[in-house]
Amino acid sequence: MKPAAKSKKSATAARANSPELLPERELRRIVVSVLRLAKSTGAEETEVHVDEVANALTRFANNAIHQNVAEHGLTISIRTVADGRTARATTNRIDEDSLRAAIEASLSLAHSQPKNPRLLPMPAKQRYRSVSRFIKPTAALSAEDRARTVRRACDLAIKNSQIAAGIYSNGQSQSALGNSRGLFAAYRETHAEFSITIQEGPAASWAKANSADVRAFDPQKLAMRACEKAHLAVNARELAPGRYTVILEPAAVLDLVGFLFYDFAATALEDKRSCLNDRMDKQLFGQNISITDDVYHPLQQGASFDGEGLPRQRVQLVDRGVPENLVYSRVAAKAASQQPTGHGFALPNEYGEAPMNLVFGGGNSSLEKMVASTERGLLVTRLWYIREVDPYEKVMTGMTRDGLFLVENGRVTGAVRNFRFNQSLIEMLNNVELLGPAVRATGEEAFEMVVPAMKVRNFHFSEVTKF
Amino acid sequence: MRTESWNRLPIIRMTNVSLLPGTWDYDDLIADTDDGILMETNRSWSIDDRRYQFQFSTEIGWEIKGGKKVRMLKNPSYSGITTEFWNSCDAICKFDHWALWGTPNCGKGQPMQTMGTGHGASPSRFRNVRIGTAFSNQ
Numbered sequence: 275m276k277p278a279a280k281s282k283k284s285a286t287a288a289r290a291n292s293p294e295l296l297p298e299r300e301l302r303r304i305v306v307s308v309l310r311l312a313k314s315t316g317a318e319e320t321e322v323h324v325d326e327v328a329n330a331l332t333r334f335a336n337n338a339i340h341q342n343v344a345e346h347g348l349t350i351s352i353r354t355v356a357d358g359r360t361a362r363a364t365t366n367r368i369d370e371d372s373l374r375a376a377i378e379a380s381l382s383l384a385h386s387q388p389k390n391p392r393l394l395p396m397p398a399k400q401r402y403r404s405v406s407r408f409i410k411p412t413a414a415l416s417a418e419d420r421a422r423t424v425r426r427a428c429d430l431a432i433k434n435s436q437i438a439a440g441i442y443s444n445g446q447s448q449s450a451l452g453n454s455r456g457l458f459a460a461y462r463e464t465h466a467e468f469s470i471t472i473q474e475g476p477a478a479s480w481a482k483a484n485s486a487d488v489r490a491f492d493p494q495k496l497a498m499r500a501c502e503k504a505h506l507a508v509n510a511r512e513l514a515p516g517r518y519t520v521i522l523e524p525a526a527v528l529d530l531v532g533f534l535f536y537d538f539a540a541t542a543l544e545d546k547r548s549c550l551n552d553r554m555d556k557q558l559f560g561q562n563i564s565i566t567d568d569v570y571h572p573l574q575q576g577a578s579f580d581g582e583g584l585p586r587q588r589v590q591l592v593d594r595g596v597p598e599n600l601v602y603s604r605v606a607a608k609a610a611s612q613q614p615t616g617h618g619f620a621l622p623n624e625y626g627e628a629p630m631n632l633v634f635g636g637g638n639s640s641l642e643k644m645v646a647s648t649e650r651g652l653l654v655t656r657l658w659y660i661r662e663v664d665p666y667e668k669v670m671t672g673m674t675r676d677g678l679f680l681v682e683n684g685r686v687t688g689a690v691r692n693f694r695f696n697q698s699l700i701e702m703l704n705n706v707e708l709l710g711p712a713v714r715a716t717g718e719e720a721f722e723m724v725v726p727a728m729k730v731r732n733f734h735f736s737e738v739t740k741f
Numbered sequence: 742m743r744t745e746s747w748n749r750l751p752i753i754r755m756t757n758v759s760l761l762p763g764t765w766d767y768d769d770l771i772a773d774t775d776d777g778i779l780m781e782t783n784r785s786w787s788i789d790d791r792r793y794q795f796q797f798s799t800e801i802g803w804e805i806k807g808g809k810k811v812r813m814l815k816n817p818s819y820s821g822i823t824t825e826f827w828n829s830c831d832a833i834c835k836f837d838h839w840a841l842w843g844t845p846n847c848g849k850g851q852p853m854q855t856m857g858t859g860h861g862a863s864p865s866r867f868r869n870v871r872i873g874t875a876f877s878n879q
Contacts, residue, residue, distance in 0.1 A: 331852060343852070345748050441851045469851075659787040663798055663818070663875045671796050671875060673789045694787070694794055694820070696875050736874045737820060739794035 292414050293328040293346045295448050298460050301326070304368055305452035308352055311370065312377050312454065317354035319396045320377070321453040321582075323620065325349045329445030332420040337428040337438050342417055353621060354380040355396070358389040360622055390622075392605050396453045402585050405461070405570060405578050407486040408446070412464035415444040415488055423468070427497035431472055434501050440470035444488060451583045461577035467716070468493040471676065472504040476741055477689065479503035479655060480676035482525065484716045486575055503655065503677040510689035512738055513680070519651035519707075520733040521644040521681065524715035526654045526674075527728050531634065532720020533662060533670055534699060538567070538591050538599075539617075540606035541626025549668045549700065550597050559595040559703040562637065566590050567601060567617070567629035573714040573724045574631045581620030589615050591629060595703075603627035636726035637709030644708050644729040646684045651729075653679040653686060657695070660719045668699040672719075673739065693735035705731045745854035752850045759841075759861035763833025767864055770832055772808040778872060779803045779810060779864075780817050785875070788823070796820035798875045818875035826867060834863035 305322045312320035330344035353362040354377060361383035365376040420442045431438035448462035467484035468491065481500040483491035522530070534549075542548035550558075568588045569576055578586050582604060589599050602610065603618030603626045617627040645653060652674075660672035674692045681687070710727035742751035771779070782800040789795070798818035803810040843859040 329852070333851065341750060343750060347748070443851075658790055661785045661787045663785050664816070669875065671785065671787045673787065673794065675790050692789060692794075694789070694796060694874075696796075696877065734878070736877055737794060737796075737871075739789045739791075740822065741789075741791060741793070 292416060293446075295326055295328060295446055295462065296348075298448075298450070298462075301448065301450035301460060302452070302458065304350060304373075305450055305458065307368075307370065308350065308373050308377065309452065309454050311374050312352070312354060315354070315377055315381055316356050317377065317381055317454075318357070319355040319454050321353040321396055322451070323349075323351040324450045325351070325447070327445065327447045329443065329447075330417065330420070331441055331443035332417065332424055333441050334424050334428060335439040337432050339421060339424055342421075344417070350376065351620070352376050352380045354384050355393065356381060356384050358391070358393055359384045359387040360390065360393055361387055362620070362622065392609070394604050394608065396455050397457055397583055397604065398455045399457050400459065400579070400583060400585055402459055402578050403570065407463035407575055409464045409487040412444055412466045412486060412488040413446045415466060420444070423493045426494055427470055430494070430497050430501055434505065435474070436501055436504055437473045438470055438497070439473075440468070442468045442493065449577055451579065453583065457583045459577070459579040459583050461579070463575055465575065468496055470497050470500050472497070472500040474504045475508055477504050477507035477510065478676050479507055482716050484722065485714060506679065506686070507677050507689040510678070510691045510741070512691045515693060515735045515737055517732045517734050519648055519729065519731050521641065521648065521651060521653045522728045522730060523641065523653075523655055524710070524713050524725055524727050525656040525717040527634075527725045528715035528723055529657045529660055529672075529717040529719035530670060530697075530699060530702070531632075531725060532717070532723060533660065534668070535630070535632055535720070536625070536628050537668075538597075538601055539626055539628045540600045540602045540610055540612070543600065544606065544609060547665065549666050550600075551666070554597050554600075556597075557595050558597055558700060559592060560706055561594045562635075562706055562709060563592060563595050563703050564590075564635035565592040566633045567631050568633045569631040571631065571633050571724060573712075574633065575722070576631055580616045580618045580627070581623075582618050584614055584616040584618065586616040586631070589617075589629065591632075601627050601629045630721070631723075633724040634712055634726060635709070636712030639708040639710050639727075639729070641710060641727050644710070644727065645681050645686060647708065648681045648729070649683060651681045652690065653681055656717060658718070663696060664698075669696060670699060671696045691741060692739050694737040694739065695734055696736045697734045702730055702733065705733075707731055743856065745856055749850070749852065749854050752854060754847075754849055754856065756847070756856055756858045757860070759859070760833065760863065760865065762836040762839045762863045763865070765832050765834045767834050767838045770834060770864065770866060771805060771810060773832070774805045774866065775807060777805040777866070778814065778817055779805055780819065784816070785818075793822050793824070794820070795823060795826075796874060816876070817872060819870050819872045820874045821871055826870065829868045829870065830865055831868055832866040834865065836863070839863045
């Protein structure tokens with residue numbers, strides 16, 4: 275008897291775990307359905323957000339994969355306005371009865387809200403600059419592809435008698451936003467991320483990267499770097515706390531300066547909870563510090579429209595150390611007699627707006643040059659558990675982790691035990707001596723931004739820990 | 742083991758860790774303290790990735806001198822090593838003064854899982870604790 279031929283279908287099925295997002299016309303259909311159903315209710319205005327996410331993640335620890343998870347979901351979020359009141363309700367079902375129920379829930383919630391005297395009519399149709407961040411190889415990455423990559427990284431750790439842990443994820447997402455005044459906006463993107471922690475005895479190190487394009491980073495190179503640093507970090511010695519010159523890798527810079535983003539919100543200044551209150555248009559940082567918010571930057575991600583559907587503008591937040599501009603939602607702009615910049619959060623919200631695509635100006639230096647130029651200092655891989663101690667002086671506290679190395683006379687000479695820092699970001703950004711090129715950085719405390727490595731003098735380490 | 746929702750794997754997390762009440766009356770504890778600082782209302786928190794070195798700061802405090810609350814203090818902070826800190830605890834107030842605190846948004850895991858936590862405690866005294874590091878300039 276002839277054995278049954280291997281089914282082409284099964285091979286296809288094995289690769290077919292890359293889900294397909296709905297076509298944009300289907301998102302538009304859902305928006306149109308909601309708006310049609312809302313017309314027969316008491317809603318004076320209606321806004322619909324449709325978000326579809328398809329994510330998968332492979333997790334490994336102790337040099338082996340121990341979880342592989344994937345999800346594919348759709349969320350429809352409906353905001354209605356009635357008599358100066360507004361509220362939002364969400365569903366993940368797209369049949370008409372469920373959409374109708376969500377509209378009614380939104381209206382019922384709206385009726386129980388106080389009138390909002392600052393509530394504006396919804397915006398009308400807008401024009402958007404297109405951004406293209408849907409990368410097919412990222413979407414097509416399968417569980418098997420991820421497993422093969424993780425296997426190579428773990429094999430390297432095993433060869434080095436080290437232990438690897440981390441994640442490799444990829445996904446696709448899309449959003450559509452429409453309202454009863456004819457506005458419609460849609461956006462889709464892919465994302466991939468690889469993060470690895472390597473342990474060798476009591477020492478550890480870490481590397482991470484993400485991008486819309488899975489080809490933009492090399493997981494095995496990240497693994498190799500983490501393995502090298504973990505080995506170098508064994509036998510860390512203790513140094514006294516104090517003020518040191520530090521060389522901050524981009525992830526360390528990101529997780530610190532990331533805490534500045536909400537200070538550039540107009541609503542934060544109106545509420546007097548920004549470190550920029552009474553400091554706008556003054557020389558606050560060093561002249562080598564310039565910051566923009568730019569969703570169109572090639573290393574950035576995210577939609578080119580905000581939570582109300584306004585197009586995002588590129589805003590020069592800081593120019594050569596002088597904070598010059600803020601970002602404005604429609605409500606904050608009206609209150610300040612300014613133009614909205616397209617950074618508003620979806621309504622209702624407490625915070626107004628924020629720049630979500632920060633890009634720091636870089637320089638011509640490099641980590642190697644920063645090390646070579648340092649007589650005595652510390653090379654910092656990343657920072658951890660960063661929290662705000664003083665919101666106006668922007669004093670942040672946190673720890674170093676995953677590789678802290680002493681630099682002496684232009685060379686890395688060994689590992690040191692981790693420090694706690696208490697450091698004002700305002701002071702720090704006045705003490706930047708060298709900047710590397712701005713790169714897409716990813717950490718654990720702040721969302722991704724484009725930031726450079728920095729060499730900073732007089733960084734304040736206040737205490738040392740036991741490892 | 743807990744999971745945030747139907748679409749997440751359970752992960753190990755301790756969402757409800759409380760300190761058992763002790764035997765001290767709050768006013769007696771203040772009166773028994775010759776030289777100290779009473780700190781209230783946490784405002785910042787940070788600890789290393791092996792949970793040794795920590796620093797917390799609070800909104801308000803009072804100096805305690807000779808068993809009495811005297812001068813109000815702004816943003817007091819304290820820090821230390823976890824094991825040393827808890828070994829320095831020498832008084833815990835009784836259940837009459839116990840309150841449940843917690844945070845609504847403790848985050849862990851990849852993908853992220855957010856969960857409320859509940860942590861109860863009575864006022865307690867700790868000896869030889871380092872204070873003021875958050876605002877030190879050394």
